[in-house]
Amino acid sequence: MSGLSFYLVDVFAQEKYAGNQLAVLVNAEGLSTVEMQKIANEMHFSETTFVLSNEKRNGGYDVRIFTPYLEVPFAGHPTLGTAYVIRRFIADNGERNVVLNLKVGQIPVEFAKEDDEEILWMKQLPPLFGKTFKTKELAKVLQLKEEDFDVRFPIQEVSTGMPFIIVPLKNLDAVKRARVNMDRLLEMASEVQGGILVFCPQTVDPRNNLHVRVFVDLHGVPEDPATGSGNGCLAGYLSQYRYFGISKVNAKVEQGYEVRRPSLLLLKARKIGDTLQVEVGGKVFLVAEGKLA
Numbered sequence: 001m002s003g004l005s006f007y008l009v010d011v012f013a014q015e016k017y018a019g020n021q022l023a024v025l026v027n028a029e030g031l032s033t034v035e036m037q038k039i040a041n042e043m044h045f046s047e048t049t050f051v052l053s054n055e056k057r058n059g060g061y062d063v064r065i066f067t068p069y070l071e072v073p074f075a076g077h078p079t080l081g082t083a084y085v086i087r088r089f090i091a092d093n094g095e096r097n098v099v100l101n102l103k104v105g106q107i108p109v110e111f112a113k114e115d116d117e118e119i120l121w122m123k124q125l126p127p128l129f130g131k132t133f134k135t136k137e138l139a140k141v142l143q144l145k146e147e148d149f150d151v152r153f154p155i156q157e158v159s160t161g162m163p164f165i166i167v168p169l170k171n172l173d174a175v176k177r178a179r180v181n182m183d184r185l186l187e188m189a190s191e192v193q194g195g196i197l198v199f200c201p202q203t204v205d206p207r208n209n210l211h212v213r214v215f216v217d218l219h220g221v222p223e224d225p226a227t228g229s230g231n232g233c234l235a236g237y238l239s240q241y242r243y244f245g246i247s248k249v250n251a252k253v254e255q256g257y258e259v260r261r262p263s264l265l266l267l268k269a270r271k272i273g274d275t276l277q278v279e280v281g282g283k284v285f286l287v288a289e290g291k292l293a
Helices: 033-043 074-088 135-142 172-177 181-186 228-240
Strands: 007-010 020-025 049-050 063-066 097-102 105-114 115-126 130-132 155-157 163-170 194-199 210-216 221-224 249-253 264-273 275-282 284-291
Touching: 007 074, 007 115, 020 033, 033 049, 033 063, 033 194, 033 228, 049 074, 063 130, 074 097, 074 105, 074 228, 074 275, 074 284, 105 163, 115 228, 115 264, 130 135, 130 228, 135 155, 135 163, 135 181, 135 194, 155 228, 163 228, 172 194, 172 210, 228 249, 228 264, 228 275
Parallel strands: 020 049, 063 097, 163 194, 210 249
Antiparallel strands: 007 020, 007 284, 049 063, 097 105, 105 115, 115 275, 130 155, 155 163, 194 210, 210 221, 249 264, 264 275
């Protein structure tokens, strides 16, 4: 492990020291799974990624993603942050696209210029819609009242590679009051394979469309500051149920305010034939680089 280079980046941030933190280690092919897990726990961000080689395989770069507790097949901010590091320090910096070979499959990331700012966009797998849940079940888990929930829309598990239970709430007060009851959550553990995403249309910043919080306690992340995978699921959900009155989605989502890591995620969703296409975008900032001792 000694001597491996790493980079720290802030993802879905509007400036440094905001958004979601990520550690990216490169040339990590020689590490065992146990060693990767130890490093991820030491970094103790929501996720740490490992770029196995500087060489492409099947047009993409092999990457593994770990939370402090376990390896995951896909996660959003690690995908964007790792693509940023690869393009800046490994690949040709002029390339507009970087492809990551993840456990869930190949995920492309596009680097776009929008209003003189660099925005990274990842195209996620088409969302899969799973089980729906009763309001009273999630009210107990989140320690909320049943009247806090927006019952016009279902509480449903959605996955674009990592499953999240999408929970529509009425207002910002309800979102801010949400607190996970671990005993209740553990009772549902077999049905909650990923995280819980709560959202509402009331925002702190009036320029944004939705306010979001994400809880991933079962993966060792009590509250995530910015969740690209979860918001990809949310984008598909918003389109599927025409939350904004139409199936096409182009939304700004704020997250992380409750953990003092304000974040901004850009969501797109549209139907192409029978397929629902989902994209999540945001900015990335390099914070630090170094080597393992």
